[in-house]
Amino acid sequence: MFALVDCNNFYASCERVFRPDLNGRPVVVLSNNDGCIIARSNEAKELGIKMGEPAFKIADFLTEKQVTVFSSNYVLYGDLSHRVMNTLGRFTPELEVYSIDEAFLNLTGLTVDWEEYARIIRQTVGRQVGIPVSVGIAPTKVLAKVANHRGKKIPGQNGICVLDTPRKIGEALETFEVGEVWGIGRQYRKLLNSINVYTAGDFLQLDDDWVRRKMTVVGLRVKKELAGISCLELELIPPAKKVICTSRSFGHDQTALEPIEEAVATYAARCAEKLRRQQSCAGMLMVFLHTNSFKEDEPQYAKNLVCKLPVPTNSTIELIHYTSAALRAIYKKGYRYKKAGVIVMEIVPEDRIQGSLFDCVDREKQATVMRKLDEINGKYGRDTLKVAAQGLGQKWKLRQEKLSPCYTTRWQDIIKVRV
DNA sequence: TCTGGGGTCCTAGGACCC
DNA sequence: TCTGGGGTCCTAGGACCC
Numbered sequence: 001m002f003a004l005v006d007c008n009n010f011y012a013s014c015e016r017v018f019r020p021d022l023n024g025r026p027v028v029v030l031s032n033n034d035g036c037i038i039a040r041s042n043e044a045k046e047l048g049i050k051m052g053e054p055a056f057k058i059a060d061f062l063t064e065k066q067v068t069v070f071s072s073n074y075v076l077y078g079d080l081s082h083r084v085m086n087t088l089g090r091f092t093p094e095l096e097v098y099s100i101d102e103a104f105l106n107l108t109g110l111t112v113d114w115e116e117y118a119r120i121i122r123q124t125v126g127r128q129v130g131i132p133v134s135v136g137i138a139p140t141k142v143l144a145k146v147a148n149h150r151g152k153k154i155p156g157q158n159g160i161c162v163l164d165t166p167r168k169i170g171e172a173l174e175t176f177e178v179g180e181v182w183g184i185g186r187q188y189r190k191l192l193n194s195i196n197v198y199t200a201g202d203f204l205q206l207d208d209d210w211v212r213r214k215m216t217v218v219g220l221r222v223k224k225e226l227a228g229i230s231c232l233e234l235e236l237i238p239p240a241k242k243v244i245c246t247s248r249s250f251g252h253d254q255t256a257l258e259p260i261e262e263a264v265a266t267y268a269a270r271c272a273e274k275l276r277r278q279q280s281c282a283g284m285l286m287v288f289l290h291t292n293s294f295k296e297d298e299p300q301y302a303k304n305l306v307c308k309l310p311v312p313t314n315s316t317i318e319l320i321h322y323t324s325a326a327l328r329a330i331y332k333k334g335y336r337y338k339k340a341g342v343i344v345m346e347i348v349p350e351d352r353i354q355g356s357l358f359d360c361v362d363r364e365k366q367a368t369v370m371r372k373l374d375e376i377n378g379k380y381g382r383d384t385l386k387v388a389a390q391g392l393g394q395k396w397k398l399r400q401e402k403l404s405p406c407y408t409t410r411w412q413d414i415i416k417v418r419v
Numbered sequence: 420t421c422t423g424g425g426g427t428c429c430t431a432g433g434a435c436c437c
Numbered sequence: 438t439c440t441g442g443g444g445t446c447c448t449a450g451g452a453c454c455c
Contacts, residue, residue, distance in 0.1 A: 061422085
């Protein structure tokens with residue numbers, strides 16, 4: 001048996017943990033740069049606010065309805081996510097952290113009342129972390145997703161749903177919209193609807209060969225899982241990333257090369273940090289740059305450049321050297337730039353590097369410098385020590401006008417209790 | 420004024436090898 | 438009339454997830 005535990009409206013719930021005055025009130029969280037709505041409390045959903053809606057389009061509506069708006073605060077969400085996962089870890093020996101707000105638990109071997117167990121999980125996370133969660137329990141991961149969805153959406157379920165018998169599963173799938181099934185997105189939904197398949201139950205009636213042909217083995221696995229045949233195992237150790245990307249829109253459009261170069265150097269530094277955290281090196285990188293395609297009346301330009309590195313690296317200094325050169329090669333004067341990014345690829349473990357006969361970089365020394373850099377920044381905060389190319393001005397920085405404090409990770413932001 | 424930022428997997432087709 | 442059989446690697450595109 002698997003449980004899927006999913007935090008309700010996670011980012012909005014995080015903001016409410018330290019703002020209990022907002023309980024029962026509409027809350028939304030914006031994407032980077034305060035662009036789009038990416039999380040909504042139930043009250044905000046009830047007001048009809050849509051996921052992904054650009055905030056500026058509904059600014060007046062938000063004010064009128066007294067919706068509390070937050071910029072995204074990933075430091076806070078990341079820390080609360082850790083706390084949730086730690087708490088969940090006590091309910092199973094096998095936990096897969098699937099995303100920032102979801103985890104699968106292997107419950108195989110437990111002899112408990114599932115409903116009761118789900119209730120205890122929910123209560124414990126709520127009490128110890130302050131985040132409301134939903135719990136779905138079923139014999140496969142896809143069915144656990146279905147159960148979780150039902151626990152969350154069906155009134156009276158109290159965020160809990162157990163699908164542990166063929167009859168319960170069959171009844172649930174009969175009314176479960178096929179596009180809501182994990183692994184069936186918009187395109188497949190359209191395809192399935194076109195042949196009169198509207199529910200997960202309908203989907204189960206289809207011929208395996210047809211599913212395999214039209215939806216690849218991925219679709220067939222989904223079907224097997226819905227039928228109660230477990231094909232997706234728990235991933236206990238998160239696999240190393242094969243590609244790492246750091247990209248941001250600028251707070252304001254940029255025209256000069258210098259600030260863009262600072263931004264790209266900072267993105268390169270982030271990529272290098274992520275590489276070192278998973279103990280790998282990248283053999284290739286790409287820099288991209290583009291104008292704002294929403295502004296149709298302005299001249300548009302978008303370009304990227306891929307650069308093969310002589311020897312795979314995770315050194316911030318070396319990566320910045322190449323990303324700066326790549327940026328200078330694609331930058332053209334006379335445009336208003338909106339976004340840039342760095343992608344590192346051909347990622348290999350750092351102890352399996354193919355060296356080069358003509359390599360003239362002292363890699364031992366670079367590694368030592370990076371280790372010290374990470375140590376210092378780990379202790380005193382990100383970018384306490386950085387490469388000069390990252391700049392000091394940072395006029396390209398994100399817009400974050402409604403950022404909440406880092407209640408749990410920054411000394412000066414820790415909440416004060418008055419006596 | 421203003422529109423996010425990350426990832427994965429699978430398949431088909433072409434080029435190439437013996 | 439008729440033209441083998443077995444591979445690999447790479448890329449682009451399309452689907453999906455949070």
